[in-house]
Amino acid sequence: MVDDSGGRGSGAPHGATGHYRLSHLGALEAHAIHVFREVAAEFERPVLLFSGGKDSIVMLHLAKKAFWPAPVPFPVLHIDTGRNFEEVLEFRDRHAAALGVRVLVAKVQDDIDAGRTVEDATLGATRNRLQTPTLLRAIREGRYDAVFGGARRDEEKARAKERIFSFRDEFGQWDPKKQRPELWNLYNAQHNKGEHIRVFPLSNWTELDVWHYIRQEGIDVPRIYFAHRRRVFQRDGMFMAVTEHLAPSEGEPVFEAMVRFRTVGDADCTGCVESMAETIDLVVAEVAGTRLTERGATRADDRISEAGMEDRKREGYF
Amino acid sequence: MTELLRLATAGSVDDGKSTLIGRLLYDAKGIYEDQLEAIRRTSEQRGNPETDLALLTDGLRAEREQGITIDVAYRYFATPKRKFIIADTPGHTEYTRNMVTGASNAHMSLILIDARKGVIEQTRRHAFLSSMLGVPHMVVCVNKMDLIDWNQDRYEEIKSDFMEFAARLNVRDITFIPISALRGDNVVQRSDNMWWYDGSPLLSHLESVYIGSDENFIDPRFPVQYVIRSQTPDAPDFRGYAGTVASGVLRPGDELLVMPSGTTSRIASILTADGEVAEAFPPMAVVITLTDDIAVSRGDVLCRPNNRPTVSHDIEATVCWMDERSSLAEGRTYLLKHSTRTVRATAEAVQYRLDVNGLHRDEVASTLALNEIGRVSFRCTEPLLVDDYTTNRTTGSFIIIDPTTNATVGAGVIRVIGTTHASPNVVRHGGRLSRSERYAALGAAGATLLFTGLSGAGKSTLASGVEEAFVRSGRPAFLLDGDNLRHGLNGDLGFSDLDRTENVRRAGEVARMFAESGALALIALISPFEEDRRLIRTMHEEAGLAYAEIFVDTSLEECERRDPKGLYARARAGQLPGFTGIDSAYEMPAHPDLVVGPGSGSFSEQVSVVIDLVEALLR
Numbered sequence: 001m002v003d004d005s006g007g008r009g010s011g012a013p014h015g016a017t018g019h020y021r022l023s024h025l026g027a028l029e030a031h032a033i034h035v036f037r038e039v040a041a042e043f044e045r046p047v048l049l050f051s052g053g054k055d056s057i058v059m060l061h062l063a064k065k066a067f068w069p070a071p072v073p074f075p076v077l078h079i080d081t082g083r084n085f086e087e088v089l090e091f092r093d094r095h096a097a098a099l100g101v102r103v104l105v106a107k108v109q110d111d112i113d114a115g116r117t118v119e120d121a122t123l124g125a126t127r128n129r130l131q132t133p134t135l136l137r138a139i140r141e142g143r144y145d146a147v148f149g150g151a152r153r154d155e156e157k158a159r160a161k162e163r164i165f166s167f168r169d170e171f172g173q174w175d176p177k178k179q180r181p182e183l184w185n186l187y188n189a190q191h192n193k194g195e196h197i198r199v200f201p202l203s204n205w206t207e208l209d210v211w212h213y214i215r216q217e218g219i220d221v222p223r224i225y226f227a228h229r230r231r232v233f234q235r236d237g238m239f240m241a242v243t244e245h246l247a248p249s250e251g252e253p254v255f256e257a258m259v260r261f262r263t264v265g266d267a268d269c270t271g272c273v274e275s276m277a278e279t280i281d282l283v284v285a286e287v288a289g290t291r292l293t294e295r296g297a298t299r300a301d302d303r304i305s306e307a308g309m310e311d312r313k314r315e316g317y318f
Numbered sequence: 319m320t321e322l323l324r325l326a327t328a329g330s331v332d333d334g335k336s337t338l339i340g341r342l343l344y345d346a347k348g349i350y351e352d353q354l355e356a357i358r359r360t361s362e363q364r365g366n367p368e369t370d371l372a373l374l375t376d377g378l379r380a381e382r383e384q385g386i387t388i389d390v391a392y393r394y395f396a397t398p399k400r401k402f403i404i405a406d407t408p409g410h411t412e413y414t415r416n417m418v419t420g421a422s423n424a425h426m427s428l429i430l431i432d433a434r435k436g437v438i439e440q441t442r443r444h445a446f447l448s449s450m451l452g453v454p455h456m457v458v459c460v461n462k463m464d465l466i467d468w469n470q471d472r473y474e475e476i477k478s479d480f481m482e483f484a485a486r487l488n489v490r491d492i493t494f495i496p497i498s499a500l501r502g503d504n505v506v507q508r509s510d511n512m513w514w515y516d517g518s519p520l521l522s523h524l525e526s527v528y529i530g531s532d533e534n535f536i537d538p539r540f541p542v543q544y545v546i547r548s549q550t551p552d553a554p555d556f557r558g559y560a561g562t563v564a565s566g567v568l569r570p571g572d573e574l575l576v577m578p579s580g581t582t583s584r585i586a587s588i589l590t591a592d593g594e595v596a597e598a599f600p601p602m603a604v605v606i607t608l609t610d611d612i613a614v615s616r617g618d619v620l621c622r623p624n625n626r627p628t629v630s631h632d633i634e635a636t637v638c639w640m641d642e643r644s645s646l647a648e649g650r651t652y653l654l655k656h657s658t659r660t661v662r663a664t665a666e667a668v669q670y671r672l673d674v675n676g677l678h679r680d681e682v683a684s685t686l687a688l689n690e691i692g693r694v695s696f697r698c699t700e701p702l703l704v705d706d707y708t709t710n711r712t713t714g715s716f717i718i719i720d721p722t723t724n725a726t727v728g729a730g731v732i733r734v735i736g737t738t739h740a741s742p743n744v745v746r747h748g749g750r751l752s753r754s755e756r757y758a759a760l761g762a763a764g765a766t767l768l769f770t771g772l773s774g775a776g777k778s779t780l781a782s783g784v785e786e787a788f789v790r791s792g793r794p795a796f797l798l799d800g801d802n803l804r805h806g807l808n809g810d811l812g813f814s815d816l817d818r819t820e821n822v823r824r825a826g827e828v829a830r831m832f833a834e835s836g837a838l839a840l841i842a843l844i845s846p847f848e849e850d851r852r853l854i855r856t857m858h859e860e861a862g863l864a865y866a867e868i869f870v871d872t873s874l875e876e877c878e879r880r881d882p883k884g885l886y887a888r889a890r891a892g893q894l895p896g897f898t899g900i901d902s903a904y905e906m907p908a909h910p911d912l913v914v915g916p917g918s919g920s921f922s923e924q925v926s927v928v929i930d931l932v933e934a935l936l937r
Contacts, residue, residue: 019530020530020533020535020567020599021321021530022322022601022602023319023320023321024320024321024322024400024401026602027322027601028322029603030562030601030602030603031601031603033562033603034543034562034601034603037543037544037560037561037603038543038544038658040544041543041544041616041658064591065591065592066560066603067546067560068546068589068590068591068605069546069548069550069553069556069589070546070547070548070550070553070556071548071550153392153394154394160391160392160393161390161391161392179389180725180726181415181418181419181640181717181729182419182726183418183419183422183423183715183717183729184423184711184712184715184717185423185562185712186655186656186715186716186717188655188717188719188724188725188726190653190719190721190724191724192724203392204392204394204403206394206396206401208396209401290350
């Protein structure tokens with residue numbers, strides 16, 4: 001892996017290098033902007049899924065750049081599990097207000113209360129899978145025909161094969177065997193009423209690209225991504241934070257540690273890693289040197305099985 | 319400063335492709351320990367004592383179960399010099415569509431040859447598809463060198479076998495590397511076992527191959543993707559045209575032509591969210607504002623007045639069919655998505671189907687099934703603004719969408735014959751003589767006359783009369799007769815619309831050279847299409863050469879009555895499909911410089927009218 005700035009360090013503006021070359025970040029940015037504009041031109045009701053995590057923040061930043069000086073021509077949607085880190089919710093509202101975008105919130109709790117989904121009562125069960133019905137309901141109710149997601153192909157094996165424009169049938173399902181071939185920069189936006197397309201502008205970005213870009217652009221992210229002292233306990237080989245959503249069981253001693261989060265999911269299933277990376281430069285250096293994937297290191301939900309992600313994606317997950 | 323390099327690989331499990339990718343990722347630290355741990359466990363469960371690196375790239379459950387790769391998988395790794403995106407696809411014929419998909423964006427294709435087997439059918443298919451998709455660089459890894467005792471002679475033999483085939487393809491840059499993916503020889507580290515190889519190991523080659531000139535920086539093309547309008551206080555009454563530069567370099571102040579409307583304007587500014595830029599080049603995503611308030615919308619192309627794409631309803635393309643539920647059939651209507659424009663188009667004819675293993679053409683074919691490749695002509699409801707794929711991957715490509723299922727069923731690379739400049743780097747050689755010096759020294763001045771009209775109208779007769787009169791008076795003149803040209807220069811052309819256009823273009827080019835040399839060039843050619851005649855006229859006008867179009871206006875009845883070569887009789891009998899006037903149209907010239915016909919006096923009177931016209935042109 002690499003630890004150089006990859007940015008516009010040498011004084012070349014806008015990611016241009018030497019004679020008519022873009023840096024790799026410049027090329028990734030240009031492609032993502034192309035995807036945003038293509039969606040705005042070909043769909044009637046796009047929406048951007050925003051979790052307050054770094055990938056969705058970068059995605060929103062790119063959307064802003066794609067339509068500048070006009071405002072972003074679609075709203076953002078947050079699927080609220082009710083198990084979020086408080087810092088992330090606070091960041092979500094502050095960030096959206098600063099950018100002047102409209103935030104819509106769909107709550108998993110509403111579906112549980114209405115009896116549309118049933119919570120798993122066993123100890124340690126998370127609401128991860130419960131997000132899917134809420135997401136699909138929100139898409140249906142909003143009549144959204146294009147839904148931007150921040151998924152990256154480097155995150156997970158099933159995602160490595162997902163298209164940038166990924167077709168979903170009227171039940172929101174993904175069929176990995178019936179994916180549309182995707183060539184050049186030509187994206188097939190055709191769909192019938194009730195169907196939609198998931199769009200992944202960050203498909204070709206890696207975790208390190210995202211951090212390099214956050215540094216290059218000076219993008220604000222929730223502070224739990226940086227090293228801080230926190231009360232944690234160990235479970236399944238991961239450090240879990242003690243929050244209102246998650247308490248240790250017996251035999252899980254609580255201690256204080258310097259940690260940071262590599263991903264931001266629900267507080268009850270996202271682990272943190274020991275880290276001294278208090279600044280963006282240190283985070284970039286740490287990510288460049290890590291030998292574990294971000295999901296492998298910190299996500300209990302991905303450890304379900306070899307095919308955990310593929311199964312959830314088929315159902316309509318992010 | 320790191321650059322991005324997109325690499326396409328194709329191959330099967332047994333040639334060691336997955337092992338090679340696994341090794342590249344592992345040695346460049348592109349795989350993580352938890353990923354390695356997961357495949358180590360899976361390998362053990364299957365009773366495989368060694369970790370199977372191939373498992374890294376097989377993402378879908380069906381693939382893991384069957385032990386095959388059925389889709390395009392994307393893999394990422396980076397070194398301090400470059401970030402790499404690998405599009406990894408299986409190699410069998412039934413995955414041709416996946417290979418085409420992977421190659422469509424690639425800078426480089428990586429072809430693996432098993433040293434024990436040498437060049438096989440699959441090798442030729444990969445090389446052919448890579449060439450068809452215009453991948454600029456190719457690296458051929460001769461793998462499993464350890465199994466042939468690092469034998470240099472065998473390596474050289476494979477290399478020359480491959481080159482023999484590749485000579486028929488269009489690949490700019492080919493590099494060979496002998497490797498052992500399993501042992502790591504010449505992958506990241508130089509091999510001690512192959513001391514005789516003096517090139518770079520694979521990773522160094524990937525890091526250093528020059529990709530700086532892969533984009534087309536010559537022909538400015540900016541397909542308008544989205545119109546940005548803003549009424550915010552910061553940007554009141556803002557209107558800009560957003561898009562990705564397809565080719566060429568654009569700068570503020572440049573004169574622009576808006577296609578297809580044909581209006582002109584200038585670039586006022588080139589904007590990004592980070593501010594104005596002094597120039598935009600591919601693949602930058604920018605916003606362009608114009609100095610004039612003119613109508614521009616998505617699907618339009620901004621280009622230069624003297625460098626523009628071809629506008630046509632008729633598209634010729636090499637198509638790869640990608641749908642398992644249907645075949646491309648003549649007469650069916652599809653949607654073509656080309657650049658930022660989507661149009662309905664009917665598949666008029668399958669010209670031929672290509673055998674992707676060799677280069678054999680099946681001209682009887684009239685359909686293309688899954689994974690088949692062939693040349694297809696389409697007729698579009700609206701014109702497309704196209705360039706030949708070899709000069710422009712963006713304006714030269716399209717996808718085919720089935721309007722009933724919305725599925726992407728095929729992909730096409732466009733062939734434009736006629737106005738393209740396939741060798742953008744070839745610079746015109748000036749010579750020592752100016753045109754006026756030449757004409758003065760020779761005591762002659764050049765010009766070109768095009769005689770157009772139906773077969774049997776009397777074009778060649780009239781033209782040869784003019785030729786004779788000129789030459790007898792000591793002035794150089796030469797008749798370029800359509801039929802004679804088809805015996806030589808144009809001997810490779812048939813009578814499809816595309817071939818007719820090329821026939822006209824070549825005649826025009828030759829005439830231009832004759833005229834430049836100081837001779838009177840006389841082209842006698844049916845030239846039934848206005849567009850083609852305009853091509854010859856433009857060619858001469860741009861060169862500043864005297865030119866006139868003469869319409870030999872003899873009615874179809876009269877031509878058919880004369881029928882000097884018996885062609886009308888044969889056409890009526892159905893033996894000459896596509897014969898002009900019978901079952902192929904002759905478009906009447908809209909603005910000929912002269913019309914002559916049976917009513918225009920005697921033969922010698924007609925000849926002198928034409929000579930008067932030439933004298934007037936040259937004054």
